[in-house]
Amino acid sequence: MRRRVSPWQVAAVAVLVVLTVLYLFPFYWMVVTALKPLVEFYRFPPTLLPVHATVEPFLSVLFARGYLVLLRNSLVACLTAVAAGMVVAMLIAYPVTRFPVPLAFRRGLMNWVLSLRFLPPIVVVIPFFDIVRKLGLYDSLLSLVLLYTVFSLPLTTWMLRGFLLEVPMEIEEAALVDGAGRFYAFFKILLPQLAPALLATGVITFALAWSEFMFAFILSATPRSQTFPIGVASLVTQFEIIWNEMAAVGTIAAVVPILLLLFARRYVLVALTFGAVREKA
Amino acid sequence: MRHWTPYLLVAPPVVVLASLVIYPLLYNVSLSLRNYRTGEFVGLHNFARALDDPQFFASLRATAVYVSGTLVIEVLLGLALALLVHRTIRSGWARTLVYLLFLIPMVTPPIAAGVIARLIYTPTYGVLNVLLERVGLIRTDILWLSEPLTAMFAVISVDVWQWMPFVFLVCFAGLQAVPIDTAEAARVDGADGWRLFRHIEYPYLRSLLLLVMVFRFTDTFRVFDHVQVLTGGGPGATTEFLSLYLYLIAFKFFNLSYAAALSLFVLFVTSVAFSVLSRYLGREVSE
Numbered sequence: 001m002r003r004r005v006s007p008w009q010v011a012a013v014a015v016l017v018v019l020t021v022l023y024l025f026p027f028y029w030m031v032v033t034a035l036k037p038l039v040e041f042y043r044f045p046p047t048l049l050p051v052h053a054t055v056e057p058f059l060s061v062l063f064a065r066g067y068l069v070l071l072r073n074s075l076v077a078c079l080t081a082v083a084a085g086m087v088v089a090m091l092i093a094y095p096v097t098r099f100p101v102p103l104a105f106r107r108g109l110m111n112w113v114l115s116l117r118f119l120p121p122i123v124v125v126i127p128f129f130d131i132v133r134k135l136g137l138y139d140s141l142l143s144l145v146l147l148y149t150v151f152s153l154p155l156t157t158w159m160l161r162g163f164l165l166e167v168p169m170e171i172e173e174a175a176l177v178d179g180a181g182r183f184y185a186f187f188k189i190l191l192p193q194l195a196p197a198l199l200a201t202g203v204i205t206f207a208l209a210w211s212e213f214m215f216a217f218i219l220s221a222t223p224r225s226q227t228f229p230i231g232v233a234s235l236v237t238q239f240e241i242i243w244n245e246m247a248a249v250g251t252i253a254a255v256v257p258i259l260l261l262l263f264a265r266r267y268v269l270v271a272l273t274f275g276a277v278r279e280k281a
Numbered sequence: 282m283r284h285w286t287p288y289l290l291v292a293p294p295v296v297v298l299a300s301l302v303i304y305p306l307l308y309n310v311s312l313s314l315r316n317y318r319t320g321e322f323v324g325l326h327n328f329a330r331a332l333d334d335p336q337f338f339a340s341l342r343a344t345a346v347y348v349s350g351t352l353v354i355e356v357l358l359g360l361a362l363a364l365l366v367h368r369t370i371r372s373g374w375a376r377t378l379v380y381l382l383f384l385i386p387m388v389t390p391p392i393a394a395g396v397i398a399r400l401i402y403t404p405t406y407g408v409l410n411v412l413l414e415r416v417g418l419i420r421t422d423i424l425w426l427s428e429p430l431t432a433m434f435a436v437i438s439v440d441v442w443q444w445m446p447f448v449f450l451v452c453f454a455g456l457q458a459v460p461i462d463t464a465e466a467a468r469v470d471g472a473d474g475w476r477l478f479r480h481i482e483y484p485y486l487r488s489l490l491l492l493v494m495v496f497r498f499t500d501t502f503r504v505f506d507h508v509q510v511l512t513g514g515g516p517g518a519t520t521e522f523l524s525l526y527l528y529l530i531a532f533k534f535f536n537l538s539y540a541a542a543l544s545l546f547v548l549f550v551t552s553v554a555f556s557v558l559s560r561y562l563g564r565e566v567s568e
Contacts, residue, residue, distance in 0.1 A: 009370075016366070016370075019362075022442075023385065029400055030393075042406065044411075088293075088294040092291055096287070096291075099287035101288075116298075116302065118552075118555040118558075119548075119551070120499075120524070120551050121503065121524075122503060122544055122547060123306070123544040123545070123547055126312070126527070126531050126537055127305040127308040127312060130308070146301055150302060182286075213506040217509070232393065236395060236396055236510040236511075237510055241399070247400060250392075253392055253393040257388045257389070258388055260388075261388040262381065262384070265380075265381065268388065276489065277455070277489065
């Protein structure tokens, strides 16, 4: 039996097709530009597909320009921040969900952590810059790691709280009754249960730290501590833009979080709304 | 189990956080009350100075345009699209496809979005001018990033492109809570599309819309990344939003004290928005 197709359905499909183009074409254009030799980029009208496709722009930025170092910096800073953030967040989320603490304490603490999500980076970076310079930590990955850890906390803590609430307390209590310590119950019973959720949370916070720009822009000066987005920005704002190289770094910068978040896709919306929205896909 | 165990666990992270957040904020207050070069205490001088700073007010105006522009467009488009898809598209895989399509822009680093926007808006080689010329809408290149109006349009468009999907996904998820029977009954009773929205669907979306607007307001209010690489605040200072202006004062003119004073204003506005949200979320956390 065929259902009647309403004009609204036709409109909806048309709108979605247009949107698909609006969302995929810009990425396509960036990747294609990254694969063109510079001569071809300047050709008019522009070619929709690279005629002489080359990975030269990628190799040129990574090796000749030394962006491999920035890639490593980003990796080190983000991974460290994710790991540290996870531990700190667990130290907040676990007591709040597993112990009978007063409501006001729980609510106050969680709200305070959430408020960090709304703290404008520029407000933090101005004093941080001065402090970091006085401590001799200017242009060091450590200062970035500290900030990335702090700013990953709201998301991580709230995610962990949500996951912890979903694991029934009885599982641990059974172990406790059997004479196991709280330590054992946490590491051997609870943590394995949470592993997939922890992984997803880590992936999302990694992707967000990876995208961070302002802190790195202000607190780093040399390839010693510059992250990948800084490299991207310097190719976009230089006087004479090398278009295919700019597109190449843009592609690398975008591909990492996109791939990661397609992997953790179930949790992205939950994370970005701090658990207010649950969507499955 | 001793009753102080939870507080013992919470203590180290709270101390670390306090030293990394509260201390810098207090430091900021102290900065704002001083002359940065001499370190001398100047009271509220830096705050008073803001009142005589036409550039600050220009920046404030530009930010207001940017924030209201993006907020209105994103909410209206996202909401309309969510209603359209919710009411017409039933197939599960089509919905999943939309979900995935819309996750992509949200997780694209703003810097990469800036790169994409450059490739689109650049005169001569930008793909947008080529397209418009092909279709016959324009004869000569539009200098998108060098005219105040089109530059504002360009930076807003990037935000809308990245975050309209967020509004859509949140609203769409909210609509899934509307009981199908109720919606059907209303339709049978002759409710048109607007009434269906106003009386049946809107109540399920109200708090989510508030949430979305607070998130989008605070994020657009502090916008920096893609504007920095797309227009750098230009042409002139037409897209020099607050964060960019503060950056300029603090790190180009090196007046950290004045920047600190202005940043406290930014913090104040954001805090007001957050308190609206926390009142709402406070109820949610209370179970």
